[in-house]
Amino acid sequence: MRQKWKRFRRAIARNMKWNSLLMVIAVSTTVIAVTAVLAITLLMKNRFDAATDETIRMTNAQIVDNLRQNIDGYLSEMVEVSDSVAAMLQDGGIREEAPRFVLRRDIDTIAVFGREGELLLKTDARPIKSYAQIKEEQWFRSVPPGSKNYYISAPHVQRLYGGEYPWVLSLSKGVNWQEDGRTQMGIILVDMNFQSIQQLCSNRLGQGGYLFILDENGELIYHPNQQMIYYGIADEAVERAASIGPGDTILDLGNKRFSVSVRGLSGTNWRIVGVSPLQGLFYYGTELPNLITMIAVAAALIVLVLSVVVSYFTTNPIRRLIRVMGKVEDGSLDAFSTEHGVYEVQELSRSFNNMIYRIRHLMVQVVEEQQRLRKSEMKTLHAQINPHFLYNTLDSIVWMAESGDNANVVKMISALAQFFRLSLSGGHDTITVEEELRHAENYLIIQKMRYSDQFTYTIDAPPEIRTCKTLKIVLQPLVENAILHGVSNLPYPGEIRVNAEVRDGKLLFVVCDNGFGIPPDKLAHILESKAKSKSGIGVKNVNDRIQLLFGREYGLQYESELDEGTTVRVWLPLAGEEEGTVTRE
Secondary structure (H helix, E strand, O other), X not given: XXXXXXXXXXXXXXXXXXXXXXXXXXXXXHHHHHHHHHHHHHHHHHHHHHHHHHHHHHHHHHHHHHXXXXXXXXXXXHHHHHHHHHHHHHHHOOOOOHHHOOOOOOEEEEEEEEOOOOEEEEOOOOOEOOOOOHHHOHHHHOOOOOOOOEEEOOOEEOOOEOOOOOEEEEEEEEEEEEEOOEEEEEEEEEEEEHHHHHHHOOOOOOOOOEEEEEOOOOOEEEOOOHHHHHOOOOOHHHHHHOOOOOEEEEEEEOOEEEEEEEEEOOOOOOEEEEEEEOOHHHHHOOHHHHHHHHHHHHHHHHHHHHHHHHHHHHHHHHHHHHHHHHHHHOOXXXXXXXXXXXXXXXHHHXXXXXXXXXXXXXXXXXXXXXXXXXHHHHHHHHHHHHHHHHHHHHHHHHHHHHOOOHHHHHHHHHHHHHHHHHHHHHHOOEEEHHHHHHHHHHHHHHHHHHOOOOEEEEEEOOHHHOOOEEEOOOHHHXXXXXXXXXXXXXXXXXXXXXXXXXXXXXXXXXXXXXXXXOOHHHHOOOOOOXXXXXXXXXXXXXXXXXXXXXXXXXXXXXXXXXXXXEEEEEEEEOEOHHHOOOOOO
16 A cells, blocks of 8 residues: 555656646636635635624624613603702702712712802812802803703813812702792702713723723814824724714724714613724624634645646546557557546547557558659650750750851760769769869750850869769759850850858868859749750759759759849858768758
């Protein structure tokens, strides 16, 4: 079992190539599966976030509603306390024993002041400071004496009494009563301990949530960080909440979203504001998001491993077929593929085996046919070139004989004999560059005699390449064309130049004339298979013979300008004398 596992791991390592079918299947499957897992995870997270945020919003609104009811109830109780004091005054007026009733723990002090601010009744023994200006206090000025209206002040430090300075809310109410047959008017002051309000607002709204209270002018009544705000550390939620009315809304504060619930109090113009951050699943801490991330990563890893394993066993028959193809590519046509695996692989193996069998049969057949074809083409090309040249040469001899120039006939026949001696070359297809140039020169001698010095010629080649090997009868058809179609009918002396050189590692022959040139329409088709003129047959055969032996990168190149002349370049592979023959590269 351990050995099988090792072999499996080595096989996986060998085939972990980025463009292998195993990798394509494994990666594609993994990407699709992981994408699906991530999409489902994100969808579920978004749904959970939306549900959590909605729960937070509803909880926030419920807590603010409960707080509003509690504060409304608390303030109503304070109003009832002031009403009880007013009823006591109306029943019996000011009595010495009246201030001694038991106070609630959330009430700091109850006092009654006359219309001029004089103290009439107080529930504790703390003296009023002598410099206290009662009529200048906000709670006194906000309620006319005897009006029965009431006013609730913002939180403040009560400095009327000596000793302690408690943080209170002051409820003031106008009151009138009968005493000694006269109507008396005054104001009842109930100082409520602000800690009661703080305790009511102490419940936090989940993680990061808080409550605060604003008055009708948007000023803070209560805030859990009230001291920090007083010191200049602003809370954006306070500024934004001051501009919105009662209701529930979503605010973007900084780079976070918050649920904000605003409720107005029934007994005053205060507003209670609850602010809760909308954190989605992070409302429950980082454990749940981390758990979801771990599940997604684990699912992705499991999918990756399963994809690699399944892909390996799926593509294993294909890899066997690839190994057999590699052997065939190396030249072993005896290799055959075993027909195993899925249906498609079996069909591929069967087709591959049939292909190998047919290739083996066709290779033998093609080799035999190519050998016969090459011999036939070479014989045909030589048959086309030699009769063509012989016809033109004999035609020149006949013309000279008819002219009675017997001495030149003998000279021409001697040159012809040397020409054919070089053409035969002992039956070889290749000769030296020196012999090919001499062969062309013999032809030029014959034609120069025929055309009565109508043209001159030069032949040039460096000594180091004259011993190199080349195909025979390459230059003669080109020289023949230069004479017949270039310089033979010029009204001025013609010139033919034949050069040989080595360029770019190749042997290059150049045949130039200063004749009439070739029209562009004929020049474009001069090397095509269906040439019109007899001389064209010779040129095409030279090009075909070179390319048949050495390939398409060799052969003839034509350049021509009307009334300026024609240049033909012959490209051949370079072969030295020691090689004996010119071979195809």
